[in-house]
Amino acid sequence: xxxxxxxxxxxxxxxxxxxxxxxMIGKDVSxxxxxxxxxxxxxxxxxxxxxxxxxxxxxxxxxxxxxTLNRMNDTIENCRVTGKITLDEDDIYDPAIDVxxxxxxxGMVFQKPNPFPKSIFDNVxxxxxxxxxARTKAEFDEVVETSLHKAGLWNxxxxxxxxxxxxxxxxxxxxxCIARAVAVSPExxxxxxxxxALDPIATAKVEELIHELRTNFxxxxxxxxxxxxxxxxxxxxxxxxxxxxxxxxTDKMFTNPDDQRTQDYIMGRFG
Amino acid sequence: xxxxxxxxxxxxxxPASATRDIGIKRRYAAERRFRAYGxxxxxxxxxxxxxxxxxxxxxxxxxxxxxxxTLPIEFTEKVIDPKGERATDGKVLMTANxxxxxxxxxxxxxxxxxxxxxxxxxxxxxxxxxxxxxLRDIVVADPSVIGKTIPVTLLAEANVDSAFKGQIDLNxxxxxxxxxxxxxxxxxxxxxxxxxxxxxxxxxFTFGASSxxxxxGVGVAALGSLFMMLIVLVLSLPIGVAASIYLEExxxxxxxxxxxxxxxxxxAAVPSIVYGLLGLAVFINFAGMPRSxxxxxxxxxxxxxxxxxxxxxxxxxxxxxxxxxxxxLGLGASKMQTIFHHVLPLAMPGILTGTIIGLAHALGxxxxxxxxxxxxxxxxxxxxxxxxxxxxxxxIYMWANEAERAFVERTSGAIIILLIFxxxxxxxxxxxxxxxxxxx
Numbered sequence: 001x002x003x004x005x006x007x008x009x010x011x012x013x014x015x016x017x018x019x020x021x022x023x024m025i026g027k028d029v030s031x032x033x034x035x036x037x038x039x040x041x042x043x044x045x046x047x048x049x050x051x052x053x054x055x056x057x058x059x060x061x062x063x064x065x066x067x068t069l070n071r072m073n074d075t076i077e078n079c080r081v082t083g084k085i086t087l088d089e090d091d092i093y094d095p096a097i098d099v100x101x102x103x104x105x106x107g108m109v110f111q112k113p114n115p116f117p118k119s120i121f122d123n124v125x126x127x128x129x130x131x132x133x134a135r136t137k138a139e140f141d142e143v144v145e146t147s148l149h150k151a152g153l154w155n156x157x158x159x160x161x162x163x164x165x166x167x168x169x170x171x172x173x174x175x176x177c178i179a180r181a182v183a184v185s186p187e188x189x190x191x192x193x194x195x196x197a198l199d200p201i202a203t204a205k206v207e208e209l210i211h212e213l214r215t216n217f218x219x220x221x222x223x224x225x226x227x228x229x230x231x232x233x234x235x236x237x238x239x240x241x242x243x244x245x246x247x248x249x250t251d252k253m254f255t256n257p258d259d260q261r262t263q264d265y266i267m268g269r270f271g
Numbered sequence: 272x273x274x275x276x277x278x279x280x281x282x283x284x285x286p287a288s289a290t291r292d293i294g295i296k297r298r299y300a301a302e303r304r305f306r307a308y309g310x311x312x313x314x315x316x317x318x319x320x321x322x323x324x325x326x327x328x329x330x331x332x333x334x335x336x337x338x339x340x341t342l343p344i345e346f347t348e349k350v351i352d353p354k355g356e357r358a359t360d361g362k363v364l365m366t367a368n369x370x371x372x373x374x375x376x377x378x379x380x381x382x383x384x385x386x387x388x389x390x391x392x393x394x395x396x397x398x399x400x401x402x403x404x405x406l407r408d409i410v411v412a413d414p415s416v417i418g419k420t421i422p423v424t425l426l427a428e429a430n431v432d433s434a435f436k437g438q439i440d441l442n443x444x445x446x447x448x449x450x451x452x453x454x455x456x457x458x459x460x461x462x463x464x465x466x467x468x469x470x471x472x473x474x475x476f477t478f479g480a481s482s483x484x485x486x487x488g489v490g491v492a493a494l495g496s497l498f499m500m501l502i503v504l505v506l507s508l509p510i511g512v513a514a515s516i517y518l519e520e521x522x523x524x525x526x527x528x529x530x531x532x533x534x535x536x537x538x539a540a541v542p543s544i545v546y547g548l549l550g551l552a553v554f555i556n557f558a559g560m561p562r563s564x565x566x567x568x569x570x571x572x573x574x575x576x577x578x579x580x581x582x583x584x585x586x587x588x589x590x591x592x593x594x595x596x597x598x599x600l601g602l603g604a605s606k607m608q609t610i611f612h613h614v615l616p617l618a619m620p621g622i623l624t625g626t627i628i629g630l631a632h633a634l635g636x637x638x639x640x641x642x643x644x645x646x647x648x649x650x651x652x653x654x655x656x657x658x659x660x661x662x663x664x665x666x667i668y669m670w671a672n673e674a675e676r677a678f679v680e681r682t683s684g685a686i687i688i689l690l691i692f693x694x695x696x697x698x699x700x701x702x703x704x705x706x707x708x709x710x711x
Binding site: 070072075077100101102103104107108109110112114115116117126127130131177180181184 | 523524592594595596597598599600601602603604605608612613617
């Protein structure tokens with residue numbers, strides 16, 4: 001009964017989903033690493049205030065696509081991106097767009113928790129500091145506190161803000177990284193397998209957090225866990241061998257996918 | 272399910288293989304042999320290190336003691352300024368016959384007949400000829416001492432010093448040794464009177480070059496070395512770090528940068544004397560800088576140290592985990608901000624360690640300095656890096672060429688001083704590393 005009602009809620013959400021506007025639009029996105037082509041003309045749109053999960057077997061290009069969204073691929077030598085990606089109306093590969101500004105609007109959380117070897121406070125305050133979002137001590141205190149609240153970490157660390165961030169547990173470190181990303185007030189947050197280095201309890205906390213963040217941010221998450229994709233996302237995109245196989249409402253994706261390959265992958269027949 | 276329930280069954284079910292021979296015994300024997308080689312190599316190294324230290328210290332510790340003779344010197348006006356011209360003629364005090372004062376004090380102390388010239392000569396030979404400048408400095412500093420009698424501590428002559436330290440075999444026939452029987456008698460007499468005694472040798476730290484061992488020290492050489500180290504530090508650290516950051520973080524990876532990298536690695540292995548030739552050609556012959564000056568030495572040692580610092584810095588930068596760079600870039604930090612806010616602070620212990628080791632290497636370098644004329648007999652402290660000076664290792668090299676027994680101990684003494692500097696610098700490197708090393 002309970003399941004039924006939950007499914008009904010999800011369905012209601014899904015129906016609303018089709019009316020949600022697009023935050024980012026990827027058109028014919030291809031990525032080359034030197035001679036090797038990693039993505040083949042991917043057309044994938046990211047809806048606003050939605051969690052979009054990217055799934056697929058290892059090496060299918062989902063992380064590559066994720067990293068095109070804030071141009072982190074720029075840091076890789078020999079990497080070339082073609083096609084067009086827009087954030088709201090701005091073409092993010094336009095030479096006039098400043099990559100620093102773009103990354104302030106599209107934040108990122110990485111696979112392995114990577115806090116700076118500085119205090120918890122300095123970790124969170126770093127983004128606002130370099131972007132000039134806070135100037136006085138009081139402003140910094142405020143942005144750090146609200147960011148840590150948003151990341152659900154405040155109560156755990158409020159008494160030790162000046163201790164090193166590297167001294168936290170793995171799950172806390174990852175939430176600190178989320179707080180650090182949130183502190184810059186981005187519009188989109190990219191998460192590259194944010195729970196793959198965490199235990200189930202920490203994973204549950206991060207997933208819960210992703211759920212809450214959805215109200216304020218657009219989230220794109222790469223995950224290897226089908227269950228996680230099903231739990232946290234409203235839209236799911238399936239990649240295979242550099243191609244986008246299918247993009248659909250998560251609910252439909254996991255119950256009645258359009259593509260046979262998606263079904264096979266979700267059922268565990270390959271991957 | 273059965274797998275979990277009955278592990279014992281599985282083990283016993285494994286077929287006993289009689290034919291399987293993986294050579295356990297041989298493997299263990301090979302490991303034991305390898306350990307034995309390792310321990311042997313380390314023991315050999317430790318043995319030679321101990322031998323080196325023992326030789327140097329046992330030869331050199333006496334250099335830190337100096338025999339002195341304290342005599343009541345009567346600053347008679349008749350000797351210093353017989354015509355009473357000192358108020359008008361400054362040269363009088365500079366050129367006065369100060370050794371005569373020492374001679375008279377000795378005659379009085381030892382009770383010698385002043386008319387027996389050979390005996391008087393033997394007595395005055397016991398006191399260092401550097402007494403002339405010592406007394407002159409006292410009088411020039413304070414002319415009011417003239418006419419008074421003041422006890423002055425004079426350096427004993429090097430051979431008396433060696434004899435008093437027991438380094439000269441007194442059983443050898445008198446004509447074959449430099450210290451005569453009469454002098455030995457006087458020496459013992461003065462020693463029992465408490466006039467002649469051994470005390471800590473501050474002179475070895477403060478004096479400059481001298482042909483008289485008792486008046487020779489490493490002070491001037493140490494100042495020259497200090498000037499050079501400052502020049503090396505000020506030039507090679509910023510240049511080296513800037514070059515490394517550019518090569519490691521900004522430069523595209525292509526043939527040219529590969530070539531540069533290979534060349535830097537090769538430069539680190541270039542014999543140091545080649546850098547001396549380069550310095551001679553470029554800095555002295557082409558740029559017209561002064562010979563024997565610390566500034567040229569510093570520049571040459573900078574060139575020599577740069578590859579070391581660049582290699583150490585690049586290794587330190589490479590060791591910073593890429594996740595830190597991604598984190599900063601992902602937050603919208605520019606490349607410069609990423610490097611200067613995060614990467615460089617994390618690489619700093621490694622950079623400093625590399626720099627200090629490079630400096631220590633430069634401090635002990637002799638060959639290039641010989642070529643640019645720093646192997647000079649420098650008595651006075653250089654006032655600036657542009658003035659002639661010498662360096663600690665060069666001073667050791669020069670003393671090692673001297674024949675006197677007293678120079679042998681001073682050579683070892685100077686080596687001890689140099690080794691102490693090096694150990695302190697390396698300790699500093701280790702402490703810096705411990706203090707700033709962060710774990711992630």
